Amino acid sequence: MVGAYSASQFTDWLLPSRNLFLAIHVLGVACFFYIVARRLVPLTRGERDPRFNQPWTRLGRLVKFWLGQWKHPRYKFAGTLHILIFTGFILLAARAFSLLIVGVSEDFVMPGLSGAAGRIYNFVTDYAATVVFVCMVVAAVRRLVFKPERYAVPAKYGKNHTADAVFLLGLIATLMVADSLFAASQAAGEAQQGKPSEALAILSLPWIFQAVIGSMPIATLWALNVSAYLVHAVTFYFLLCYRPFGIQFHVETSLFSIYFAKLERGTLKPVRWGVTDEHLDQVKSFGVKKFEDFTWKHMLDFYSCADCGRCADNCPANAAGRPLAPRFLTTKARDYAFEHYPVFGKANHSKPLIGNVYSEDEIWSCTTCGACEEECPLLVEYIDKIVDLRRGMIDDGNVPQSLQKPLKALESRGNPYGKMEKKRGDWAKSVGLQLKILNGQNHADMLYFVDSVTSYDDRMQSIGRATARILDHVGNNVGILGSAEKDSGHEVRRFGEELLFQSLRDHNTEAIQASGVERIVTADPHAYNALKHDYKNLPPVEHVSQVIARELKAGKLQFQPVDNREKVYAYHDPCYLGRHNQVYDDPRAVLDAIPGLKRVEMKRSRDRSFCCGGGGLMLFYEPKEEQRMGVLRVRMAAEAGANVIVTACPFCMVNIEDAIKVAGFEGKMTAIDLTELVDQQLVRDVSGEKKAELETATCGG
Amino acid sequence: MEILVCVRRVPDMSENEIELNAAGDDVERDELVYSVNEADNYAVEEALQIRDRVGGSVTVVTIGGEDDEEVLRRELAMGVNHAVLISDEAFNGSDGRGIATILKDFVRKGRYDLILTGVQADDGAAQVGGMLAALLDYPFASLVNSITTDSGGKLKVSREIEGGNREINEIDLPCVLSIQTGINEPRYVGMRGIRQVASIPIPALGASELGVQTASVGEGAAKVRRVDYFIPPLTKGAEMLHGSREENAEKVLELVAARGGLK
Numbered sequence: 001m002v003g004a005y006s007a008s009q010f011t012d013w014l015l016p017s018r019n020l021f022l023a024i025h026v027l028g029v030a031c032f033f034y035i036v037a038r039r040l041v042p043l044t045r046g047e048r049d050p051r052f053n054q055p056w057t058r059l060g061r062l063v064k065f066w067l068g069q070w071k072h073p074r075y076k077f078a079g080t081l082h083i084l085i086f087t088g089f090i091l092l093a094a095r096a097f098s099l100l101i102v103g104v105s106e107d108f109v110m111p112g113l114s115g116a117a118g119r120i121y122n123f124v125t126d127y128a129a130t131v132v133f134v135c136m137v138v139a140a141v142r143r144l145v146f147k148p149e150r151y152a153v154p155a156k157y158g159k160n161h162t163a164d165a166v167f168l169l170g171l172i173a174t175l176m177v178a179d180s181l182f183a184a185s186q187a188a189g190e191a192q193q194g195k196p197s198e199a200l201a202i203l204s205l206p207w208i209f210q211a212v213i214g215s216m217p218i219a220t221l222w223a224l225n226v227s228a229y230l231v232h233a234v235t236f237y238f239l240l241c242y243r244p245f246g247i248q249f250h251v252e253t254s255l256f257s258i259y260f261a262k263l264e265r266g267t268l269k270p271v272r273w274g275v276t277d278e279h280l281d282q283v284k285s286f287g288v289k290k291f292e293d294f295t296w297k298h299m300l301d302f303y304s305c306a307d308c309g310r311c312a313d314n315c316p317a318n319a320a321g322r323p324l325a326p327r328f329l330t331t332k333a334r335d336y337a338f339e340h341y342p343v344f345g346k347a348n349h350s351k352p353l354i355g356n357v358y359s360e361d362e363i364w365s366c367t368t369c370g371a372c373e374e375e376c377p378l379l380v381e382y383i384d385k386i387v388d389l390r391r392g393m394i395d396d397g398n399v400p401q402s403l404q405k406p407l408k409a410l411e412s413r414g415n416p417y418g419k420m421e422k423k424r425g426d427w428a429k430s431v432g433l434q435l436k437i438l439n440g441q442n443h444a445d446m447l448y449f450v451d452s453v454t455s456y457d458d459r460m461q462s463i464g465r466a467t468a469r470i471l472d473h474v475g476n477n478v479g480i481l482g483s484a485e486k487d488s489g490h491e492v493r494r495f496g497e498e499l500l501f502q503s504l505r506d507h508n509t510e511a512i513q514a515s516g517v518e519r520i521v522t523a524d525p526h527a528y529n530a531l532k533h534d535y536k537n538l539p540p541v542e543h544v545s546q547v548i549a550r551e552l553k554a555g556k557l558q559f560q561p562v563d564n565r566e567k568v569y570a571y572h573d574p575c576y577l578g579r580h581n582q583v584y585d586d587p588r589a590v591l592d593a594i595p596g597l598k599r600v601e602m603k604r605s606r607d608r609s610f611c612c613g614g615g616g617l618m619l620f621y622e623p624k625e626e627q628r629m630g631v632l633r634v635r636m637a638a639e640a641g642a643n644v645i646v647t648a649c650p651f652c653m654v655n656i657e658d659a660i661k662v663a664g665f666e667g668k669m670t671a672i673d674l675t676e677l678v679d680q681q682l683v684r685d686v687s688g689e690k691k692a693e694l695e696t697a698t699c700g701g
Numbered sequence: 702m703e704i705l706v707c708v709r710r711v712p713d714m715s716e717n718e719i720e721l722n723a724a725g726d727d728v729e730r731d732e733l734v735y736s737v738n739e740a741d742n743y744a745v746e747e748a749l750q751i752r753d754r755v756g757g758s759v760t761v762v763t764i765g766g767e768d769d770e771e772v773l774r775r776e777l778a779m780g781v782n783h784a785v786l787i788s789d790e791a792f793n794g795s796d797g798r799g800i801a802t803i804l805k806d807f808v809r810k811g812r813y814d815l816i817l818t819g820v821q822a823d824d825g826a827a828q829v830g831g832m833l834a835a836l837l838d839y840p841f842a843s844l845v846n847s848i849t850t851d852s853g854g855k856l857k858v859s860r861e862i863e864g865g866n867r868e869i870n871e872i873d874l875p876c877v878l879s880i881q882t883g884i885n886e887p888r889y890v891g892m893r894g895i896r897q898v899a900s901i902p903i904p905a906l907g908a909s910e911l912g913v914q915t916a917s918v919g920e921g922a923a924k925v926r927r928v929d930y931f932i933p934p935l936t937k938g939a940e941m942l943h944g945s946r947e948e949n950a951e952k953v954l955e956l957v958a959a960r961g962g963l964k
Contacts, residue, residue: 280893281896281897286893394889394891395891395893396888397779397888397890397891397894398888399888399889401886401887403889404887404889407889407891408713408736411892412713412734412736413734418713418734420732421732422732497891497892498893499891499893499896500892503892666946
C-alpha cells in the first residue's frame with residue numbers, strides 16, 4: 001500500500017507537515033547512529049580477533065542461521081513465534097522504509113515495487129503486519145500469563161526482564177497497528193472520494209480497520225491518517241534508538257554476530273590472537289581479567305544475546321544448581337558494558353571482573369560441555385570466554401585448592417594423580433596379548449593413546465584392555481607409549497593453564513612423532529579432542545568407536561547375541577565425542593549390530609546430550625551444587641526405560657557409575673563402556689558350525 | 702613489616718609411593734619428585750598477605766644445595782621480594798638444632814620483625830621453629846592458624862585447641878611463629894609464573910658469609926641421629942562393616958560418636 005504505490009492520492013496533507021517529518025527522520029537517524037557509535041566504543045578497546053577469513057563459509061552460515069533461523073525450531077513454540085516475527089520483519093522492511101520516505105517525498109515508490117509487484121507486495125505485507133501483531137499479543141500473553149520458567153531471573157543474577165520485554169512487544173505492536181491504520185484510513189478515504197484504490201488483503205489488520213472506520217467522515221479519516229503516520233514514525237525511531245539499550249539490540253547485531261561467529265568446533269582460541277606460542281612470554285597478562293580483555297567479537301556477543309534463556313535451560317551446571325547459567329554471563333557483561341561505557345558521558349575505568357561481575361565458582365563450574373553453544377540461535381560463544389576468564393584467574397594465582405594439587409602433579413609427573421611415570425603402562429601387562437611399548441625399539445603402525453585416567457584408574461583400565469584387544473583383533477599393529485605418554489592436557493588447557501598444557505602437548509607430540517606411527521586411536525574423547533584440535537602435526541586421530549564402526553561395515557567384526565534379554569541399553573553421548581566432534585552415529589551403529597540388543601534413546605541425546613559431570617580436572621573440583629549432574633543423567637536413563645547406560649568415555653564412566661550409586665539405582669542399573677561391551681560380545685574364533693549358528697543369530701537379531 | 706619465611710624442599714609425599722632403600726636407612730630417592738613443604742607454603746602465603754596489608758617485604762630462605770633453588774623460585778613466583786639459599790658442605794647432616802643455629806646466624810645478619818616457619822616439615826620433627834626462637838631469644842608461638850596485625854609492635858595470633866576452639870594470644874615483635882596448614886588458601890603458581898622468575902639471581906651464602914661456627918653444625922655436631930626406617934607390620938586395625946548402605950552409614954555414625962568425634 002502506502003509508499004509502494006500512488007501515495008500522492010491521499011497525501012495532500014503531507015506537504016505542510018513535510019518539515020516536521022524531515023526533522024523526525026533526521027533526528028531519529030542521527031540519534032541511532034550516535035548511540036550505535038557509542039556502543040561500538042568498547043569493541044574498539046577489546047582484544048583483536050581475526051574473523052574476516054572464509055567469507056563464503058560465513059555467508060553460507062548467515063543464510064542458514066540468520067535468514068534460515070536454523071536453531072529456532074529446537075524450541076517449537078517460541079521458535080515458531082520467532083520465525084514468524086522474523087519473517088514478518090524481513091517482509092515489512094521495505095514497507096516501513098517506504099512509509100517513512102513518503103512523509104518527505106510523497107511520490108516515492110520503492111524500486112522494484114511498482115505495478116503488479118507492488119500490489120502483490122502490499123497484499124503479502126498486509127498479512128505480515130497482521131501476523132507480527134498477533135505474535136506480539138501471543139508473546140505478551142506468554143510472558144505475562146504463562147511465564148515460561150527459563151525467563152526467570154534469580155535475584156543473584158540481576159533484575160527480571162519481563163517489563164522490558166513486554167514494553168518492546170508493545171512498541172512493535174503499536175508499529176503494526178499504526179502501519180495498518182495508515183493503510184486503512186488511506187484506503188477508506190480514497191474509497192469515499194471515489195478515487196481508484198487497491199483492495200486490502202482480506203481479514204488482515206488493515207482490512208479489519210477499514211471495515212471499522214470505512215464510514216467515518218472524511219475529516220476524521222484524514223486526522224486518523226496523519227495521526228497514524230506520526231505514531232508510526234515516532235514509534236519507529238523510538239524503537240530504533242531504544243533497541244541498543246537492551247535485548248532488542250540483537251535485531252541489528254545478530255547479522256554481524258552470526259557472520260563473525262566461530263567456525264571450528266572443539267577448538268579453543270589462543271591466549272592472544274596473533275601471538276605465537278614462542279612469543280607468549282612477552283604477553284604481560286594472560287586471559288580475561290577486565291572487560292577490555294574480551295575480544296571485540298565476544299563483546300559483540302554480549303550485545304547480541306536476546307536473553308531467550310535457551311543456553312541456561314540446557315546447561316547441566318545450571319540444572320545441577322551450580323552457580324552458573326551461561327545466559328547471565330552474557331547479560332551481566334552487557335550490563336557492565338552499558339554502565340561503564342554509557343551513551344552519554346565518559347567511559348569509566350574498569351574493575352576486575354572476578355569478584356565484581358562474576359564469582360570464582362561461577363567460572364569454575366563450567367564443564368565446557370558445549371550445550372549452551374549448541375543451543376544458541378545467535379551462535380554466542382561461551383567456552384572461549386570461560387577459558388579466557390580461567391586463564392586470567394590462573395595468571396593471578398587464583399585457583400581452588402582442590403585443583404592445585406592435580407595441576408602440580410601434572411607438572412611434575414604428567415598425570416593428575418601424581419602416580420609414577422614408570423607405572424603408566426602397567427595396565428597393559430594384563431591385557432592378555434603382547435602390547436608393544438613404543439620406546440624406540442618397537443615399531444607399530446597404530447598408536448593407542450591411553451591418557452591418564454585409563455592408565456591409572458583401576459576401573460578404567462578395563463576400558464584400556466578392551467580397546468587394546470579390539471584394535472588387535474581387527475588386525476592392527478598397535479602399540480602404546482607407556483611411560484613416555486603424558487596427560488593429553490585437554491582439561492589442563494580448558495582450565496586455563498595454557499603453558500602447562502603446552503609443555504604436555506610438546507612432550508607428547510615429540511614422543512608420538514618419534515614413534516613413527518601412521519595413525520592414532522584413543523578411547524578417551526577428551527584425548528581425542530585434544531589430539532585432533534589442540535595438537536598440530538600428528539598422524540590422523542580417531543576415536544575407537546569410529547574404528548569399530550568401520551571394521552564392522554567391512555565385515556571384520558561379528559558379535560554374539562546378548563545373553564540377557566531383560567537388558568535395555570541407552571547410549572549416552574559424551575560431550576567431546578558428540579557435540580564437539582559430531583560422532584553420533586558410529587557408536588549407535590555398533591550397538592545396533594549386536595544381535596538381540598534392545599536400545600532406547602534418552603530424551604536428551606545426540607546434540608542435546610546432558611553432561612555427566614565433566615572430565616579431567618573437573619573430577620577434582622569441588623563444586624557448589626545441589627546435586628550431581630550424573631544423578632540427573634542416570635534418572636534420564638531410567639525415565640527412558642533403560643537399565644544399562646553405554647558410554648564411550650572413561651570420565652562418563654566415573655561419573656555415571658558414581659551417580660548410579662548416589663541415585664540409589666545400584667543393582668537396578670549398570671554402566672558399560674562401548675569398548676567393554678564390544679570386547680565382551682566379540683566373536684573371536686569363527687569357524688564352521690559356530691559361524692553358521694552366529695549368522696543365523698545375527699539375522700534373527 | 703620485614704618478614705622472613707624459612708622454607709624447605711621435601712619429597713612430595715602425596716605424589717610418591719614411598720619405598721625404603723636397600724640399607725633401610727632412608728627412602729628410595731631416585732624417582733621422587735620434590736616440592737616446597739606444604740606448611741611452609743602456607744607460611745609464605747601468610748607473609749605475602751601481611752605484607753600486602755601493612756607494607757614491607759618478604760624474604761624466603763632455605764638451607765640446602767643447588768636443587769633446593771627450585772622451591773625458592775616457586776616462592777619468588779608467588780610474589781616474595783627476596784630469596785636466599787644457604788649452602789655449605791659443612792652444614793650437611795645437621796640435626797634440628799644445627800639447622801636452627803644456621804638460621805639464627807642468618808637472622809642476625811638482617812633485620813626481621815617477624816619470622817615464620819611451617820609447623821613441621823613433611824619429613825621433619827617440628828623442632829626448628831622453637832629452637833630458632835630460643836637461640837634468638839625471641840618469643841615463639843606454635844601451630845598458628847590466624848594472625849592479626851592491629852596494634853603497633855604486637856600481633857594477635859590464634860591456635861586451635863581441643864574441640865575446634867580457638868585460643869588467642871598476643872605476642873611481641875620480633876617473634877617466631879610456626880604456621881599451621883589451613884591458615885589461608887595459598888595462591889597457585891603456574892608454569893608462567895615460574896618462567897617469569899627463571900632469570901632472577903638467587904644469592905647463595907656459606908658458613909663464612911654468615912659467620913657460622915662450623916663446629917656447632919653439621920654431622921659432627923648433630924646430637925640426634927637417624928638410626929632406622931621401617932614399615933610397621935600390618936595389624937588388624939580395621940573393622941569391616943557388612944550391612945546395607947543405610948545400616949553401614951548408621952553404624953559409622955555410631956562409631957564416630959562413640960569415639961568422641963561428634964558432639
